[in-house]
Amino acid sequence: MSRLEQRFADLKAEGRSALVTFVTAGDPGYDASLKILKGLPAAGADVIELGMPFTDPMADGVAIQLATLRALEAGQTLAKTLQMVREFRVDNQNTPIVLMGYYNPIHRFGVEQFVAEAREAGVDGLIIVDLPPEHDAELATPAQAAGIDFIRLTTPTTDDARLPRVLERSSGFVYYVSVAGVTGAGSATTEHVTEAIARLRRHTDLPISVGFGIRTPEQAAAIARLADGVVVGSALVDKIAQAKGAEQAVTDVLSLCSALAEGVRAARN
C-alpha cells in the first residue's frame, strides 16, 4: 500500500477528513522552507503538497505567483526541491508528499532522471497542472510505473463525458478544483461542492480532496464534512508573504496549519 493510500485509509478509519497543505519549496528560502516542511506534520498536516517553483505559473493567482518568485530569487531549483524531500524523509516516513507544479522544469531535468530521483527521495505523488491525460505518455505513465501516484485535477468544467478520461489513470487521490479560476480565487458554495463530490463519486472510489479558496478553519471544517481531504494553499503562503523575516514565516505558517487542523478534526466529531 502506498503512503497516500495508507494515510487516506487510516483517516477513513478515524472518521475524518485529511488536511492537505500546500507551500512552495524554497519560499522564503531553503532553510526556512525546510523548517516549515518538517514542522507541518506536527502542526496537523496529513498530506503535504510541495510546489515546484516555475517562472510562469499560468494557473496560479497572485499569492502563489509571488511565492514562486521569492523561492526562485532565493535560488530554489528542482534539484533542491528533491533534496528538501530527502531531508524531510530522514525523520518522517509516514506523511505523504506530493510535488505540484508545471511540466517544463521536469521536461528540462529529464523525465527518466526526475522519476528515479523523486522515487528515491521519497516523493509519493505528482500534480502537474499543465499535463492533461492527453499527454499521459510523457510523465504519468513512467511515474506510475515507478510507483509514484499521478493525481489529476478535476474542475467545474470537467463534464460527465470527459470525467472518465481524466480519472482513468488517476491514482492516490482526486483533486477537485472547486472554482473555475486561478489558485486563491473566490470559494465555492457548499451546495456546489456537495453536488460535485456526488458526481465524482459516481465515477471513482479514490479519495476526493477539495481545494481553491479555502482560507479559514471554519471553511476547512465545512469542506471536511463533505470531502475526504481539504486543500489549503494560498492562505498559508500569504503568511510567508506577510511575515517579517524567515522565523516569523515558519511560526505563522505552522500556527495557521494547527488552526486549520483543529477545524478539520472537529468537523466530524
Next chain:
Amino acid sequence: MTQTQYRPGPDANGLFGSFGGRYVAETLMPLVLDLAREYEAAKADPKFLEELAYFQRDYIGRPNPLYFAERLTEHCGGAKIFFKREELNHTGAHKVNNCIGQVLLAKRMGKKRLIAETGAGMHGVATATVAARFGLPCVIYMGATDIERQQANVFRMKLLGAEIVPVTAGTGTLKDAMNEALRDWVTNVDDTFYLIGTVAGPHPYPAMVRDFQSIIGKETRAQLHEKEGRLPDSLIACVGGGSNAMGLFHEFLEEPSVKIIGVEAGGHGVHTDKHAASLNGGVPGVLHGNRTYLLQDDDGQITDAHSISAGLDYPGIGPEHAYLHEVKRVEYVSITDDEALDAFHTSCRLEGIIPALESSHALAEAIKRAPTLPKDHLMVICLSGRGDKDMQTVMNHMAAQEKQA
C-alpha cells in the same frame, strides 16, 4: 490539399512532429476541445468562408499588393526583391487577418467577451478593432514594459473601446501578458473567447491562426505568377511567435525550389543573454500550452527575451516553426537590433516605406542575401507591419547613438 512531409497537419492531438499539443490546465481542456470542434465545423461551412472573404476584402482591404522594391533591388545589386504589403492592411499589420477569422468564430460560438494578449500592441489594436466592429467587449493584457514603449498603440486601443490591463508580473512583456490572459480565461470559462495573436498556444490555435494568415502566401503565389509567371525563389519573414511567417510560408512548403528563411530577433546577438532567438538560442520545452523551442535556463525556468521590437520579444516560437526547423525545411537565422535598425532606415530612404521594427528584421536578412544572388532570383519579403508605432523607439535609439558619437 495533399498531406506530405512538410504539411503534416497537425495530427488530432495538435502535434507537428513532437511539437505543439495541448499542455493546459484541466479547467481549460474542455474549452480548447470545444474550440477545435467548432473551428473544424466553421472551416467546412461555405457561409463562414464567404463571410470571412467578405471582411478580408471590404474591411481589411485585401488583396494587398505584391510590390516590386525597385530601388532596394538596385541598391543590393542582386536578387529581385518584392514586398508583400501586409502593412497596408487596415490597422497596419498582418495581425488583423487572424483577428477577423477568430472574431467570426467567436460570434458563431455565441461568445460574449474577447480577451487577448499583446506585445507591440499590433495584435491588441487588431483585436480591439474587430471587437468594436462586432460589438463585443474586449480586454487586452499588455506588459507594463510594453505599455511604456508602445504608447501610441495603447491610445489606439483605448479609442477603440478596449480595456487595457497592465501586467507587471515577470518582466512585463508578452509572455507575462499571455500568462495573465490565460488566468482570465480559466476564470471566465463560460462567455469568453481568447483571441490568441500568434501561431502558438494549445491546439487548435497554432493551426487555426496559420490558416487565417495563410492568405498571405496564397495571394503572393497568385500575384507573383501574374508578374513573373513563376514561383518565388526565396521567401523571408520575421519570426517572433511566427504568424506572418507561417502565413507566407505555408503555401510554399511543398515547393522544393522555394528557399524559405525565418528571421529571429537576435537582440544584442545570440551569443549574449539579450536576444529573442528561440530556435537559434533555445531548447525544447513546454510553455503556454505547447511544446516548442524556448529560452530557458538549466532548471527549466523561462528566461527573459530581448529585442528592440516588442513584437518579437517572446521567449518561445510557434510549434510548427519548431518542426520546420527540425526537419530543416525552413532555415532560421537571426538579425541583431542594430542590423534591423539599419534596414529600417534603408527602407525609409530608398522605398519611402517606414517598416515596423519586426519587419525590419526580415528586410535586414534580405539586404544581406540579395547582393550574393543572381538578378533573376525572385525574393519575397513579408512586410508584416508599418513602423508608425515605433517612432519613439527609433527616436530614442538615434538620440542614444548621437550621444555616443
